[in-house]
Amino acid sequence: MLTVESTIKWLNLFSEKVEKNKDYLSELDQAIGDGDHGANMARGVAAMNEALSNKSFDSIQDVLKTAAMALLSKIGGASGPLYGSALIAMAKQAGEDRSDLASIIQAGSDGIQKRGKAEPGDKTMVDVWVPVVNALKNNKLSADIIKKAVQDTEPLKAKKGRASYLGDRSIGHIDPGSMSSGYLFETLIEGDTL
Amino acid sequence: MKKIINKPEDVVDQMIDGLIFGSEDLIERIPGTNVILNKQLSKGKVALVSGGGSGHEPTHAGFVGPGMLAAAVCGQVFTSPAPDQILEAIKQADQGAGVLLVIKNYSGDIMNFEMAEELAAMDEIEVDHIVVDDDIAVEDSTYTAGRRGVAGTILVHKIIGAAAESGLSLKELKALADQVIPSIKTIGVALSAGTVPESGKPGFELEDNEMEYGVGIHGEPGYRREPIKPSREIAEELTDQLRKAFQWKAGDCYGILVNGLGATPLMEQYIFANDVAQLLKSEQIELPFRKIGSYMTSLDMAGLSLTLIQLKDDHWLDWLNAPARTTAW
Ligand SMILES: Nc1ncnc2c1ncn2[C@@H]1O[C@H](COP(=O)(O)OP(=O)(O)OP(=O)(O)O)[C@@H](O)[C@H]1O
Ligand SMILES: [Mg+2]
Numbered sequence: 001m002l003t004v005e006s007t008i009k010w011l012n013l014f015s016e017k018v019e020k021n022k023d024y025l026s027e028l029d030q031a032i033g034d035g036d037h038g039a040n041m042a043r044g045v046a047a048m049n050e051a052l053s054n055k056s057f058d059s060i061q062d063v064l065k066t067a068a069m070a071l072l073s074k075i076g077g078a079s080g081p082l083y084g085s086a087l088i089a090m091a092k093q094a095g096e097d098r099s100d101l102a103s104i105i106q107a108g109s110d111g112i113q114k115r116g117k118a119e120p121g122d123k124t125m126v127d128v129w130v131p132v133v134n135a136l137k138n139n140k141l142s143a144d145i146i147k148k149a150v151q152d153t154e155p156l157k158a159k160k161g162r163a164s165y166l167g168d169r170s171i172g173h174i175d176p177g178s179m180s181s182g183y184l185f186e187t188l189i190e191g192d193t194l
Numbered sequence: 195m196k197k198i199i200n201k202p203e204d205v206v207d208q209m210i211d212g213l214i215f216g217s218e219d220l221i222e223r224i225p226g227t228n229v230i231l232n233k234q235l236s237k238g239k240v241a242l243v244s245g246g247g248s249g250h251e252p253t254h255a256g257f258v259g260p261g262m263l264a265a266a267v268c269g270q271v272f273t274s275p276a277p278d279q280i281l282e283a284i285k286q287a288d289q290g291a292g293v294l295l296v297i298k299n300y301s302g303d304i305m306n307f308e309m310a311e312e313l314a315a316m317d318e319i320e321v322d323h324i325v326v327d328d329d330i331a332v333e334d335s336t337y338t339a340g341r342r343g344v345a346g347t348i349l350v351h352k353i354i355g356a357a358a359e360s361g362l363s364l365k366e367l368k369a370l371a372d373q374v375i376p377s378i379k380t381i382g383v384a385l386s387a388g389t390v391p392e393s394g395k396p397g398f399e400l401e402d403n404e405m406e407y408g409v410g411i412h413g414e415p416g417y418r419r420e421p422i423k424p425s426r427e428i429a430e431e432l433t434d435q436l437r438k439a440f441q442w443k444a445g446d447c448y449g450i451l452v453n454g455l456g457a458t459p460l461m462e463q464y465i466f467a468n469d470v471a472q473l474l475k476s477e478q479i480e481l482p483f484r485k486i487g488s489y490m491t492s493l494d495m496a497g498l499s500l501t502l503i504q505l506k507d508d509h510w511l512d513w514l515n516a517p518a519r520t521t522a523w
Contacts (some may be wrong), residue, residue, distance in 0.1 A: 112323035
């Protein structure tokens with residue numbers, strides 16, 4: 001269940017994972033983008049960690065909003081406004097119904113789609129958020145489901161974002177934003193937040 | 195990587211201070227941001243704000259000044275700036291007549307600028323935006339992010355900037371841009387990749403004797419690789435692409451911009467410009483506006499781009515020639 005503590009713990013674990021894998025994220029982005037996704041995300045989560053450690057929080061909404069603003073101002077690129085929009089929407093939803101994780105993640109997923117106008121199958125992070133929301137709704141989110149969602153972006157042809165410039169040449173590579181979103185949900189499980 | 199820098203993570207910050215050192219009478223930095231502001235904003239006129247990833251110098255900050263941009267927002271190298279910085283630029287640039295954002299067509303830039311626009315609307319500042327997509331190397335289809343914004347953007351800065359200075363309203367400027375932007379087309383060629391300081395490696399590999407047509411200003415892949423050829427043949431290829439896109443006829447009137455991508459010396463730009471000039475002359479294309487130099491670069495990429503703007507209205511030429519006081523125009 002999401003509480004103030006578990007949300008912070010989750011986001012801290014996510015930061016660690018991004019920091020540890022930033023070179024891999026950039027490598028994925030080098031293949032079909034401009035090679036900056038790891039650096040972008042690492043800059044963002046560092047700012048988020050700092051913002052989270054500098055304050056005490058009395059609601060999940062507050063935690064998510066603080067995280068959102070840090071990510072929004074520090075990631076940059078395409079993924080900054082996407083993660084920012086996701087967490088702002090999640091914060092709003094957390095204010096409505098604090099215990100329902102599925103509806104919070106659903107709000108985040110909707111926020112990403114509203115900002116980036118991508119549909120499932122376009123080879124973007126939406127391809128991880130949508131199946132994760134579905135799994136959460138049925139109470140069966142697992143590391144395998146996340147891994148599969150990330151892996152399933154490999155054969156897709158990109159229709160949104162930088163990778164779409166490559167057309168058919170985007171096929172055969174994992175989408176970097178899907179990988180970083182995969183980390184977000186893996187750490188949800190690892191932090192026992194479910 | 196061989197570069198005259200200090201720490202890779204400090205390049206944008208230190209570049210901004212150096213740029214301002216050179217033009218202190220014209221521009222200033224909004225403290226605590228990567229926003230460059232025109233020191234002599236025109237009261238009651240629409241303010242033009244642009245920006246994007248750094249690495250394309252002198253774009254965009256070099257075009258801040260009377261007659262062009264009111265402010266420019268510098269992102270990290272090749273990475274869009276974030277909404278809070280863009281919002282700050284909008285707030286400081288607004289002189290009561292609203293703000294027009296000039297965005298190059300990249301998903302990251304569009305999303306960050308649109309978020310800033312939404313935030314500014316909440317502060318009751320009138321804001322609208324235009325999107326430049328002049329690179330004809332990429333197909334414009336609903337299945338991709340569309341054509342990229344490249345060197346033609348500076349012609350948009352100039353025409354819309356001068357039109358704003360002449361007193362056009364936000365609505366009129368937006369309508370003008372809707373005419374101007376589709377009349378600008380650019381195609382480029384790269385001989386070698388630029389190196390992003392934080393990555394330390396060239397963005398792509400080209401053999402010593404190879405060049406690639408259609409490469410983007412962040413090293414996005416182009417449409418064809420082949421062995422390097424004489425300037426005249428490169429000029430023929432790029433002119434062919436533009437002819438196909440414009441479908442021009444003898445007597446048509448265009449402006450031309452030959453743009454170096456960073457590492458190609460002016461000597462080569464002039465040689466190439468001379469070749470293009472002869473080709474266009476033989477097709478009886480009138481070129482009353484001409485510009486040659488490195489305006490929209492890609493770090494230390496070698497290569498150049500050719501931009502043409504069809505001058506469909508006499509005002510456009512007047513605005514291109516109107517005075518502007520900036521570091522780079
Ligand atoms: N329209 C979109 N909707 C959803 N996700 C998107 C969209 N566009 C891009 N993405 C995601 O963003 C990831 C790339 O993020 P990254 O941080 O590398 O930004 P970028 O595209 O390089 O931005 P910029 O061009 O400004 O540098 C992609 O892998 C993809 O998952
Ligand atoms: Mg990228």
